[in-house]
Amino acid sequence: MSSGTAIAPEPAGGPPRRLQASSKRRGEKAIQWLLAFCGVLSVLTTTAIVASLIIPTIDFFNVVPIDEFLFGTDWSPQFEPPSFGVLAVVAGTLNVTFWGMLFAIPIGLGSAVYLSEYASPRVRKTLKPVLEILAGIPTVAIGFFAVSFILPEIIVPLWPNALLGGAAGKPFMALAAALGIGLMVVPIIASISEDAMSAVPRGLREGAYALGATKAKVAMRVVFPAALSGIVASVVLAISRAAGETMIVVLAAGSTPQFTLNPVEPIQAMTSYIATTATGDISTGSLDYRSVFAVGTVLFVMTLVMNVISIRLVRKYREVYD
Amino acid sequence: MAVGDAGASRNRLAVAGARATTKAMLRQQPRGDVIRNTLFAGLLLMAVAIALAGLFALLIQAFAKGSSALSLDLITNPPSTAFPEKAGYRPAIVGSLMLIAGVILFVIPVGIGAALYLEEYADKSRWWNKLIEVNIQNLAAVPSIIYGILGLAFIVRGPLDLGFILAAGSLTLALLVLPMVIIAAREAVRAVPDSIRQGSLALGATQWQTIRAQVLPASIPGIATGVILAVSRALGETAPLLLVGATVFVTFDPTPFGSDGYSAMPVQIFNYALRPQEEFQALAAAGIILMLVVLLAMNSFAIWLRNRYEQRW
Secondary structure, three states, rough: OOOOOOOOOOOOOOOOOOOOOOOOOOOOHHHHHHHHHHHHHHHHHEEEEEEEHHHHHHHHHOOOOOOHHHHHOOOOOOOOOOOOOOOHHHHHHHHHOOOHHHHHHHHHHHHHHHHHHHHHHHHHHHHHHHHHHHHHHHHHHHHHHHHHHHHHHHHHHHHOOOOOOOOOOOOOOHHEEEEEEHHHHHHHHHHHHHHHOOOOOHHHHHHHHOOOOOOHHHHHHHHHHHOOOHHHHHHHHHHHHHHHOOOOOOOOOOOOOOOOOOOOOOOOOOHHHHHHOOOOOOOOOOHHHHHHHHHHHHHHHHHHHHHHHHHHHHHHHHHHHH | OOOHHHHHHHHHHHHHHHHHHHHHHHHHHHHHHHHHHHHHHHHHHHHHHHHHHHHHHHHHHHHHHHHHHOOOOOOOOOOOOOOOOOOOOOOOOHHHHHHHHHHHHHHHHHHHHHHHHHHOOOOOOOOHHHHHHHHHHHHHHHHOOHHHHHHHHHHHOOOOOOHHHHHHHHHHHHHHOOOOOOHHHHHHOOOHHHHHHHHHHOOOOHHHHHHHHHHHHHHHHHHHHHHHHHHHHHHOOOOHHHHHHOOOOOOOOOOOOOOOOOOOOHHHHHHOOOOOOOOEEEHHHHHHHHHHHHHHHHHHHHHHHHHHHHHHH
16 A cells, blocks of 8 residues: 555655656656657648648749739630739639628528527527538539539529520539538538627626617627627638638539639639649649649638638637637 | 505506506517517528528439439449449449548547647647647648648658559548547547546556546547548548549559559549539439438437537536
8 A cells, every 4th residue: 555655755846836646657758759749740731731832832933923923814824825824713712702602601690690599499409410411511512513403403594694694504603613612611600600609698698688679689789799700700711611612613613714703604713723733644843733833822821811810710709708 | 544545546556657658668669670570580590491401402402313323333333434324433432441441540549649748748838839739720721622732742742752542642631630630639638627637646647547547538439529520521522632643533442552543432423423424423413322321420420429428527
């Protein structure tokens, strides 16, 4: 029972700063280093991502002037002479993202308000996982749905061709991909926003009710503003996901780089350029190969900025009410 | 008596007055509000209904299009461009299973290790630990195609130089879902109360003994849930695989290190979906059904696991 080693000797400088076993076992430190290495591996991944993007991108800018790349609006790498104006594919991404978010924000936020303020606990308990199923559907399935159902069965019949024109008979268009992407990000917006709204203390709602506010007013004027940072975070994250989505755009939006925000035009997004160009048989030294990395760098920087904003905002609302 | 009567009647008068005022106010206030309230609730319901309609339309459409191609051939036969009626997903299924096995082998030790380091050992005030934390959150939101670029430039070529082999695809997918696993495992580890650790340490266990015998067993359900969700994400991921070699039309069962090419379930679906002929469209839809069934089963199992073994301390 009392082997004598049970009581830790006090270090000279006062009581020990943290609880530790009396005798160090061999290997204890080694394990700690091993686990730390696992953590550091994630930093190495980021470093590798940045390195693998930057090095070929610099090579690319040795051939194509950087200002021509950043401000040009004509993307035709296959032509002679090739033209690398990245704004054409950036516009493709923005086109799809913009129209997708126009669909997803009201649907996602509406669902979030309904789940957090109106639904009974039972309804919420069944609806939330059902919506989360949507988040688990592979994007290739959503892309297939977009091009073989949303486009021919919804957009083409419902689009006011007489008024706006341009939708009839097109096999690909930005709007089909946009709606698919919208469907994909609805659960992201709904789920994070609902968490933020549920974190608003009851006292705020009850105070408003006591002053005679109606349910809609409590939801829109009290809960919504109080949860705003979480809601904005969810939307920013959704935009970042939409911009980074590949399969839906590849399948439904076409492969015609166009500097336009017109939803019924076929376009090419940054992701679909990368996915359709860098497939297996491309030769390492070619300009096409390096252009993939240049486009990847632009995409990475855009999504990184949005992710940082989103992470900051989420942390903010957690701090306020936890 | 007279005083009491007067008091009672005054009382009654006051109550009646208050009631009348309240009634008047209530009647006056609603009108617009009632309409607005109902309208608002209606709009919210519509939003939910549209989201659900999208989900169900996707499922129904997959079944409507794919049911004609649903047969055992789907699992046992290789893909074929010449005989779409006999084509299947066999090499893709084998490829996906191998890819997933690799992901699991990599992600479980590394993910749990990183989570344990961050929760149990790391001093949160040090800048390098903060860096690791922010970095993991960022990595979780990096587009999957960027991981494809990483795989192409770093794993297939460049420093690791593995070539277009299945193992390279597996490693790419593993790096993609690693942040998800770390985040889930950290939450599971954090949920174990400190009193458990202190009790173990007080009995003379070392820190690692405490983690191995107390913290880890208690957090396994949470970790398992995270791993399953991550694996199901990896299973459905297409874009990065296109960049690291899973593009060819493979008609034979792939091997982990063979350089003859490999395929995966979502990539094969994508391949079929690109072909306009009705038969290939049906094959794509049937593949989607197959994958949705597997993913749904995995996700339901994860949710069940979380609810069943969730410990309340």
